[in-house]
Amino acid sequence: MNSFRALILLIAALLPALGSAGEIVSGPMLGYRAHREVMLWVETKAADSVRLEYWLKDEPTEVHQLEHLDTPHHPGGGQIHHFRPGLLKMGATYDYRLVIDGKEQELAAPATFETQDLWEWRKPPPDFEFLVGSCSYINDSEFDRPGDGYGKTTRTYELMGETGADFMIWTGDNWYWREPDYSSISGLWYRPSHDRAIPEMQKLLGSMHHYATWDDHDYGPNDSNWSFEYKAEALDIFKAYWGNHTYGESDNPGVYSKFFWGDAAFFLMDNHYYRDAAELDQDKHAQKTQWGRQQLEWLKQSLLAAKKLKHFRFKFIASGNQMLQTAPFGEPHELYRREREELMDFIIENKITGVVFLTGDVHHSAMYRRQIGDAGQWVYEVTSSPLSSGAFTDAAKVKGDDPHVIPNTIIGDQNFVKISLTGKGRKRALRVVCIDKKGETRFDELIRAVDLRPAVAE
Secondary structure (H helix, E strand, C coil), X not given: CHHHHHHHHHHHHHHHHHHCCCEEEEEEEEEEECCCCEEEEEEEECCCEEEEEEEECCCCCCCEEEEEECCCCCCXXXXXXXXXXXXXXXXXEEEEEEEECCEECCCCCCCEEECCCCCCCCCCCCCEEEEEECCCCCCCCCCCCCCCCCCCCCHHHHHHHCCCCCEEEECCCCCCCCHHHHXXXXXXXXHHHHHHCCHHHHHHHHHCEEEECCCHHHCCCCCCCCCCCCHXXXXXXXXXXXXXXXXXXXCECCCCEEEEECCEEEEECCCCCCCCXXXXXXXXXXXXXXXXXXXXXXXXXXXXXXXXXXXXCEEEEXXXXXXXXXXXXXXXXXXXXXXXXXXXXXXXXXXCXXXXXXXXXXXXXXXXXXXXXXXXXXXXXXXXXXXCCCCCXXXXXXXXXXXXXXXXXXXXCCEEEEEEEECCHHHCEEEEEEEECCCCEEEEEEEEHHHHCCCCCC
16 A cells, blocks of 8 residues: 555646657857857757767767756746857867656757867868848737738748858847837746747757857837846847857946957947937037947957957947948937047047948838048948848938949838858959848848958058
């Protein structure tokens, strides 16, 4: 009798565990990549154990593993996991599997990642390509405004996942907080968990690496400034949901960071944590800023450091709002022009070449270029927007007279941009291709490396 009762009690104890096996909410997503380390992100729910097993592709019997046990749920209901396999072989391909509560998971993308090759000082920089996009609105009828949903398509995410690109840069509005979201901490956490879980996004997340900065809608309410009361929580959420190397500095919080890929340096700017309200008259408020003094100085020093290292022919500066445009639309750096012109003067003074801005926000894509300095150096801007939200179809009318816009590049439709870096030596170039939600090419522009230098450069 005692044995029978003990068996019943054992079965009763096991049943809850058997009935509540954990599962994936979204991911896995590949975060940053380095020579000897990568970051892999996944969100789960009700998982007691989440284990990453990985091995060199040609050594399947030598399996390494990292495991998370009893990960707490965040206020939105999910569990966030950041796995960082380290001391990996350089320039190598690894396979992996994800095991939750003892069960191997089926994944939407091939379970593989590569480390960065040690090409520096040894061989020409590798060719590579990356995607750029912003304004990712996913409909959620209970919380959306009345009328037709503002999210117009999810096909763009599927198309991006099929490009074979090496990585993607998200330039802001990566999710859209609604009124019931940004009025509470639990609401803030709910939104990215909901949006990232859509099936159409899963292959994209797992098939390439991802880097991100934010704009107003994934920082706080529309056109938010530094006074947003939950901005510290918003920063914690951003750090939880993305896989950048770093975020801000120890004495200056924010999402700004940098990374390097081949012969390109990337600087991801934070345009909201320190942002003054756009409507302030900059002629009356001389210190009006979008980035904040310390972040601007960080960018300057980072550009000098990249120049000193000599590997980086291209310097991409990513920020949520447009940089070069002058047409009165959105909240561009034209409204913070002292800050912008200080950066341009610094670029000229210190002979910083290869500068291309990557921006979003305005619900249409476009390309711009501007000559700076006496030597006539060109700087370019690629704006990519929107991925899935409503598009501004009349952009060409508003911006047709902008002196910096490149003709026939204003696209008022859901789209993304693919940038390829190819060629050797002086033939190195950027190819910038805009692809719409139907997979059709809307513009295809070439920027030669020599076009990003002064007419007479050192």
